[in-house]
Amino acid sequence: MPSPDQSLVDAIRGPSPSYSFEFFPPKDDEGEAVLWQTIADLEAFEPTFVSVTYGAGGTSQERTVRITARIAEQTRMRPVGHLTLVAQTKGEIESVLKQYAAAGVDNVLALRGDPKGGPRAPWEPHPDGMDHAIDLVGLAKDLGGFCIGVAAFPEGHPDAASIDHDAQVLVDKAEAGAEYAITQLFFRASDYFALVDRVRAKGCDIPIVPGIMPILNFAQVARMAELSGAELPREVLDQVEPIQDDKAAVRSKGIELATQLCRDLLAGGAPGLHFITLNRSKATREIFEALRADGLV
Numbered sequence: 001m002p003s004p005d006q007s008l009v010d011a012i013r014g015p016s017p018s019y020s021f022e023f024f025p026p027k028d029d030e031g032e033a034v035l036w037q038t039i040a041d042l043e044a045f046e047p048t049f050v051s052v053t054y055g056a057g058g059t060s061q062e063r064t065v066r067i068t069a070r071i072a073e074q075t076r077m078r079p080v081g082h083l084t085l086v087a088q089t090k091g092e093i094e095s096v097l098k099q100y101a102a103a104g105v106d107n108v109l110a111l112r113g114d115p116k117g118g119p120r121a122p123w124e125p126h127p128d129g130m131d132h133a134i135d136l137v138g139l140a141k142d143l144g145g146f147c148i149g150v151a152a153f154p155e156g157h158p159d160a161a162s163i164d165h166d167a168q169v170l171v172d173k174a175e176a177g178a179e180y181a182i183t184q185l186f187f188r189a190s191d192y193f194a195l196v197d198r199v200r201a202k203g204c205d206i207p208i209v210p211g212i213m214p215i216l217n218f219a220q221v222a223r224m225a226e227l228s229g230a231e232l233p234r235e236v237l238d239q240v241e242p243i244q245d246d247k248a249a250v251r252s253k254g255i256e257l258a259t260q261l262c263r264d265l266l267a268g269g270a271p272g273l274h275f276i277t278l279n280r281s282k283a284t285r286e287i288f289e290a291l292r293a294d295g296l297v
Contacts, residue, residue, distance in 0.1 A: 047077060185224065
């Protein structure tokens with residue numbers, strides 16, 4: 001288990017790769033029971049941190065904060081609380097940050113978040129809110145006591161004018177106080193390393209942790225990729241499309257592809273891996289065990 005005295009960014013920058021797990025707030029008590037079983041299953045791997053997302057459009061705030069606080073209070077894991085700007089006043093956002101601090105959660109991921117109409121809907125800031133993730137970074141920095149992470153986009157944010165502009169946005173967030181970044185899902189190691197190169201060329205050394213989501217359900221992942229602006233590369237589609245109606249085969253191939261992606265990322269110097277679990281532990285455990293057998297984690 002990472003030392004509680006070591007800051008999160010120091011752990012990510014450490015000599016060994018970090019590894020972390022992302023959960024989402026369930027919609028009901030049954031889903032929450034599944035989540036807590038998943039958390040129990042994954043705690044044994046002693047992750048560097050775990051994170052809990054906001055629901056789509058900024059929903060589920062109360063459940064997100066409560067689950068994140070409970071992880072801090074009842075497990076040995078370091079939680080990172082997500083925070084978005086969607087449909088919230090600046091005062092409401094500041095209140096959530098203070099709730100996190102009161103619960104002992106001093107690591108946050110500062111995100112603009114997706115509009116209520118979905119990732120491709122026009123962005124509409126709250127009239128008394130904030131407009132960009134960098135504004136949230138500044139607010140958390142001003143409040144003090146937080147290690148702040150932000151999002152990164154290997155293929156560029158869908159709203160970015162260019163991939164170079166997108167990289168500059170990440171650099172600006174680092175200069176405003178962000179200490180690490182976690183990427184959106186992607187499927188080619190080359191896209192990740194190209195992002196890192198763009199950011200480093202601008203003189204910024206913020207650690208960028210790749211976000212990993214295996215293809216376990218082809219239609220679901222294809223939809224998530226479409227919404228987020230990520231591409232399902234032809235070399236991936238050629239392996240998955242012929243078997244897309246065979247759920248077991250898709251799952252097996254998805255785990256194989258994700259495991260190889262992780263190997264390529266770590267071999268190329270990625271500082272760690274952030275697994276998007278969808279609140280299920282089995283596939284993540286299988287990938288993790290394969291990497292452990294390789295001596296990579």
